[in-house]
Amino acid sequence: MKEFSYQRPRQVREALAAVAGNDGARFLGGGTNLVDLMKDGIETPTRLVDVRRLPLDGVLEAPGGGLVVGATTTNSDLAAHPEVRRRYAALSQAVLAGASGQLRNMATVGGNLLQRTRCGYFTDLSQPCNKRSPGSGCSAIAGEHHNHAILGWSDHCVATHPSDMSVALAAFDAVVHYETLDGTHEIPLSEFYLPVGESPQRETALPPEALITAVTLPAAAANPQSRYRKVRERASYAFATVSVAAAMDVHEGIVQGVRIALGGLASRPWRAHVAEAALRDAPATADRFRAAAEAELRAARPLRDNAYKVTLASNLIEAVLTELAHPAV
Structure with missing residues (x-):
């Protein structure tokens, strides 16, 4: 693992300033995906900005109904929340199906949204992969792909998205909230993930240096x-x-x-x-x-x-x- 600096800000603006203008900076939530990628040499950040102490934790009632889930809420807390279980049961079930209790205790909602594919070729530095090295090719198309995509794939990538939580959020028309130094923004989950197209390395519409702050579950989607x-x-x-x-x-x-x-x-x-x-x-x-x-x-x-x-x-x-x-x- 390459040497990197580490910061633990306590305010969102401080965190945003810490990554501004630094292409090698990464936000760190629970680290259940990013740290593994660092160990494998897939990710080589020069700075980690730990967001776990930011005031972004918890599940709250949204104005007009629905729920607002803070980005640093752990997967365990999300799955166990009584209103999530009552109004959005599939979301609780999806989170519980996604990982062990130990991982759920560490993993955050924001980090879950941004986790990378588990395609074996993506994590194997000896193999071509357009997600990891754009233009190098997709090894899975002619190789081992029994668990890869059958919908929406392109000649540039056939990997699948690994998140269970995001599937349930998609069914409930969730909205992702994020912040940049320019202010606060939101984007429907239906537009958050990009079609694979010719640029599989760009997976979301999240702007560079943006920080996910919350996810809203609309009241209209609630259904026991x-x-x-x-x-x-x-x-x-x-x-x-x-x-x-x-x-x-x-x-x-x-x-x-x-x-x-x-x-x-x-x-x-x-x-x-x-x-x-x-x-x-x-x-x-x-x-x-x-x-x-x-x-x-x-x-x-x-x-x-x-x-x-x-x-x-x-x-x-x-x-x-x-x-x-x-x-x-």
Whole structure:
């Protein structure tokens, strides 16, 4: 690991000033991703600015309803918060599915949003990777890609986004708040993650030197009938092969409202707008759920070894929606 300086500011403006004009500076939250990348030589910051002591912790009621989650709130505190569990249950479930208790106690909400892909070629300095070294190529396309993207990928990158939390946030139309030396800003999560395109190394729309300060969960998205389900290659804590975050309102057997986001299938959380449109005002039946899932997945472009994800995702969407339509008493 290369030598670096370390600062621990107590105010947001102090933290922003510490990274201003320094391309080698990085904000440090829990460090559960960044420190690993530093050990592997993927990240080589010259300065770490520890944000854990900034006044950005906690879950508060938002004006007009909803919740505001501070960026330094730990994943454990987010998952355990009673209002998150009551109004946005899929978010709590997603966080609990994402890592061990020890990691959740350290990891922060802001850091979770910015974690990098776990593609093996990204973390292997001996292999070409456009995310790590733009223009070098994507080793996964012709190599080991059984757990890579089937939606929204490009010839430049087929890696998937690793966050469970972000999938649930996508389903709930979360908004990311950030601050720069120019002031405060916000961006919908639907616009926060960029399409992979020709520049896979640029993963978010967050401006350089910006600091995430909070995430808002809108009141309109609150729904106690929500679920997060995750399929992974082992029962212990592993990244999603496919995951589904969904919320659904059913009245007299008809779908009145539905939200679906998918994980493990693309370079960013994938909001299933096609499936949602197919389900609104339709009967809440297994046949309709499967047809909606298949409609969403027609856009899939499987690689040589990951076509199984299409069937797996379809089955998982149907299972989650069926569970929401017929909750256990």
